[in-house]
Amino acid sequence: MVWEMARTRSLGLFASCLLLLLCNGAEGQRGRERVYYVGIIEDLWDYAPSGKNLLNGEDIENDEHASVFLEKGPQRIGSVYKKAMYRQYTDATYTHLAPRPAWLGFLGPILRAEVDDVIVVHLKNFATRPYSMHPHGVFYEKNAEGALYPDGTSNMFKMDDSVPPGGSYTYRWEVRPEFAPTDDDANCLTWVYHSHMNAPREISSGLIGALLTCKKGILKETNDTVQGQTKPESVEESVRNDVDQDVFLMFTIVDENMSLYLEENIQRCSDPDGVDQEDPDFQESNLMHAINGYMFGNLPGIQLCQHRAVAWHLFGMGNEVDIHSAFFHGNTLLDRGHRTDVLSLFPATFATAEMVPKAMGKWLLACQVNDHLQAGMQAFYEVKSxxxxxxxxxxxxxxxxxxxxxxxxxxxxxxxGKDLINNVNLTEADSASEVFFGKDGGRIGSHYQKVIYKEYTDNTFTTIKPPDSQHLGLLGPVLRAEEGDTLSVTFMNKADRNYSIQPHGLHYDKRFQGSSYEDGVAKPGSHVLPGENFTYIWQVQEGPSSSDSPCIPYLYYSATDPAMDTNSGLVGPLLVCKKGALGVNRTQNGVDREFFLLFSVMDENMSWYLDENIKLFGSSDTDHLDEDFMESNKMHAVNGLMYGNLPGLEMCAGDKVQWYTFGLGTEVDIHGVYFEGNTFKKQSTTRDTLSLFPHTTATVAMQPDTPG
Ligand SMILES: [Cu+2]
Structure with missing residues (x-):
């Protein structure tokens, strides 16, 4: 609601802003001061205010996954934690909070500035502990930090950049040209600010916010200053000339075990003395897999307009497990000029991508790292006309x-049955492969019941169409289409539980969606019953961009339960091409060989058929919770094959070869890909390794010159 108001007001100001901008232009390159009044407050924060897993509508107590993190118990904190947060006020009296978009969650206010501007932050600490504010991406000079308020702060605190409870401080940060976006960058770059005395613990406590540095002329003049004083009527969100909205999303596993308020939060349990802080289950319950502090679809208020550009600013914080693949259902993005619908995030990195939403409706936005997906790192965004x-x-x-x-x-x-790389038996004692292929101790070994996609010649589903190439292994058939085409995919479920097909990168009416989240629309295609069929109609509305290859790869997969279904085997490649790129027999013009390689850890512990596999191949020794047993089921495979067993990768010297690589699974799925004896080109830079996040893809062109 607040967001709607703020946006309407900003849009109303557009005409006068434009005039101001023109006048400023005449004055030359001088930067402006952008003044913010920021308070540090302490308050209770609820990671799931609805009390529900909004993906499926279940109450938290009844939801297997959500209850782990969000259900309150005698020794469990539940969904509500005390946190410290940055909040913007309208003026120096710090009496009124400035309006803010609901989706900001517990993040601090978005500080925006253009190159050569100075950000002036008047910080007041209303919390019970000393804190500070430290920016990334702007120039920060020790002796030019601004005035120190004489209200109880001492030199010692100044040296530490620390503002004591009740204290104030003024920071001045310049946006120097060396920190500004270059021509190749997006118009605005995403950065963060946070408290900096014990940063990891203070960020876990909630003291983090986003900062945007833009090229000149991008920001509308709504945060204007007159003689250093912010005009009271103009403190709402500053908006941009180049896009309709910008949305900031922090993908982080907020570790409440590290919060400075952990003790206080434990005291709010009904049996605080019974809490064992070292208990792994207690610790697990405090790992909040959140987007801006919201879990399981509870993030409110991302409302976009159809056909109007949106800048998405994503960032990850935290340690090495904080690797995220953000999948935007329903619409595609341009990431540094490349068409995609997944943005990957390393810890402490930022991603900026632009979307012009075409498809209306309520869409999912979720991390595709399986553990994170199941732990609730999912949100909705809505596109309206x-x-x-x-x-x-x-x-x-x-x-x-x-x-x-x-x-x-x-x-x-x-x-x-062999490790074809080292030419030894897979079950050779003490070999690396024995861990996965041996059967001692009740392990399953080399064979597993799985479910895979197979192509048939027609809708009678009687004649199997042989795969294009042996190398596809476990993968489903390669679906190919050009921009402007329609894909009509008839899906027959010959297996024994509900499955679906969900594509990346395509446009479709909600009725043809393969994912089964709650959006108020009946979606028979999101759970096709055993023995039934369903025909999906998908459109290729946005193909490769002008800086992309002629064809770009995506995944399709079963999304009735995305993590379980894909670990069970239901995944395949999809190739979306520019007009005229596909020749007869669907193959790509000017390309001699195409290879599709899915690098993943197939986690058979998370397959629907684990029990069946134990029954078939286990023994009385099998213990499905035993660590060695679980490790033996994590199959590090390419297209479902291990140790050199992937067939059909032959090519001839001089062939023009396209490699399409895909990631899938959990956060350990970062693979260095190197084809011995051959370097390969990725997006016009020559390099020999690349990282693959779950559900991300990469195109690699290669001209083999080394026979062998
Ligand atoms: Cu994630």
Whole structure:
């Protein structure tokens, strides 16, 4: 509600802002002061105010995954934690909070400035502990920090940049050209600020916010200053000339075990003395897999307008487990000029991408690291019609029909029984492969019941269409389409539980969605029953960008339960091409060989068929919670094959070869990819390793010159 008001007001100011901008331009390059009154407050924060897992509508207590983190118990803190947070006030009296978008969650206010501007932050600490404010991405000079208020602060605190309880401090930060976006960058760069005395603990406590540094002329003049004083009527969110909105999302596992308020939060349990802080289950319950401090679909208020540009600013904080793959359902993005619908985030990195939403409705925005997905790192964004017109629907393409079934198979991760790289038996004592292929101690070994996608010739589903190439292994058929085309995929569920097909990168009506989150629309395609079929109609509305290769790869997968379904085997490649890139027989013009490689840890512990596999291949020694047993089921495979058992990777010297690589699974799925004897080109830079996040893809062109 607050957000709606703020935005409407800002848009109303547009005409006068434009005038101001023109006048400023005449004055030359002098920067402006952007003044913010920021207070540090302490308050209770609820990670799930609805009391529900809004992905499926279940109450937290009844939800297997959400209850782990959000259910309050005698020795469990639940969903509400005391935190310290930065909040913006309207003026120096610190009596009124400035309006803020609801989706900001516990983040501090967004500080925005253009190159050559100076950000002036008047910080007042209303909390019970000393804190500070430290920026990234702007120039911060020790002796030019501004006035120290004479209200109880001492020199010692000044040296530490520490503001004591009740104290105040004024920071001055310059946006120097060396920190500003370059021509190749987006118009604005994302940075953060945070408390900096014991940063990891203070960030876990909530003291973090976003900072945006922009090229000149990008920000509207709504945060204007007159003689160093912010005009009271103009303190709402500053908005931009280049996009309709900018949205900031922090993907972080907030570790409440590290919070400075842990003791106080424990005291709010009904049996605080019974809490064992070293208990792994207690610690797990305090790992909040959150987006801006919200979990399981509780993030409110991301409302976008159809056909109006949105800048998404994503950042991750935290340690090495904080690796995230943010998947935007329903619409695509341009990430540094490249078309995608997934943004990957290393710890302490920032991603900025632009979206012009085409598809209306309520869409999911989720981290595709399986553990994070299941732990609630999921949110909704909504696209509404705001009366603006966009480019018309692309038409004139062809309808491409596919017939795909889900079928159970007995899968071998190494059909040869050998480690073909070291030429030894897979169960050789003390070999690396024995861990996964041995059967002692009740381990499952090389064969697992799985479910895979298979292509058929027509809708009778009687004749299997042989795969394009042996190298596809576990992967489903390659679906191919050009911009403007329609994909009509008839899915027959020949397996024994509900499954679906959910594509990346395509546009579709909600009825044809393969994911089963609560959005108020009936979606028969999100859970196709055993023995039933469903025809998905998907459009290729946004193909490769001008800086992309002629074809870009995506994944499709079963999303009835995305983590379990994909670990069970339901995943395949999708190739989206520019117009005219595909020749006869669907193959790509000017390319001799195409290879699709899925690098993943197939976690058989998270397969629907674990119990069945134990029954078939385990023994009386099998203990499904035993660490060695669980490790033996984490199959580090390429297309479901291990130790050199992937067939069909032959190519000829001089062939033009396209490699498409995909990631899937958990946060350990970062693979260095190196093809011995051959370097390969990725997005026009020559390099020989690349990182793959879950559900991200990469295109690699190679011209082999080393026979062998
Ligand atoms: Cu994540």
């Amino acid at each position: 705001c009366g603006s017109e966009g480019s018309p629907m692309l038409t004139g393409g062809v309808v491409r029909n596919y017939y795909v079934a889900a079928e159970k198979v007995l899968w071998s991760y190494a059909p040869s």
